[in-house]
Amino acid sequence: MPKEKQTTKKQEKYTLILDAAETLMKKKGLYSLNMDEVSYFSNLAKGTLYLYFRSKEEILAALALKARILLLAHFEKAVLNENQPIQQLKAIIHANYTFLKNNPLYYELVSFYEINDRETETEEMSAVILRITELVIGIIKNGQLAGEIDSRIDPSILSFTMWGMTVGIMQLLKVKAATISNHPNLSENIVLDNYIKVFLDGIK
Incomplete structure (x- = not known):
């Protein structure tokens, strides 16, 4: 052959x-x-x-890599539609949410290695996360140069904080979806938009 x-x-x-x-x-x-x-x-x-x-762990790693690559592409596409750094950060958070809603399994795969510290990420997976981090840090630096983001904030720390807060909100929306939908004054979009407003107001 x-x-x-x-x-x-x-x-x-x-x-x-x-x-x-x-x-x-x-x-x-x-x-x-x-x-x-x-x-x-x-x-x-x-x-x-x-x-x-x-092993099944190797299968999970391969699918987790696929999921992270798709998430990165989702972020990059969202950023292209905005010109201002603050709006780009907002777009990334919204893209994270749409990724969760449209690809729940892939989102779970993205999160798997973050909540299972006994699992070891492959070099390829770490490289994709690094590219996501660099994307966000680059936007933050541009925002600081443009006077949109507080220049006293370390871009790397802010990127890490943004990731942690956003993951937490996504988990909340995922776990408490039924509770939110049954509340007369709440919706997932209201919770998400409120988080984005608080976060962006805090870094200006």
């Missing part, structure tokens, strides 16, 4: 395995993933499965 065809076949099986794992997690949840079911749903022998992934 020609080398190019072999590579294509390997890539097809690799994608098949990830697609099967993703389908399973959408049905049963991220923490229910196991190699036996992935083997069954991908229609691949378990021995073949282990040629590509030595």
Whole structure:
């Protein structure tokens, strides 16, 4: 078999395995993933499965990388639609929310390595997070130069703080969605917009 065809076949099986794992997690949840079911749903022998992934943790890592790359692209697209740094930060927070609503499994994969400190991120995953951090820090620095953001605030610390606060709000919206929807004066958008206002007012 020609080398190019072999590579294509390997890539097809690799994608098949990830697609099967993703389908399973959408049905049963991220923490229910196991190699036996992935083997069954991908229609691949378990021995073949282990040629590509030595454990379910490696499958999770591959999907987490995919999720982080998609999130980065989501942020980059959101930023392109705004000219002012303050509005770009606002757009990133909104993009985070739409990513959560439209891709709940991917959002959970993004968060997985942050709430499971026993899991080790791959170099590729860390590199994507670094690119997200650099994107936000760059916007903050531009905002400080433009006089929109308090120049006394360290951009790296602010970026880290923004990430932590936003993750917390996203978790709140996810966990308390039913409570929020049953409250006569609340909605997810109201909570989100209030957070954005408090955050942006605090860094001006």
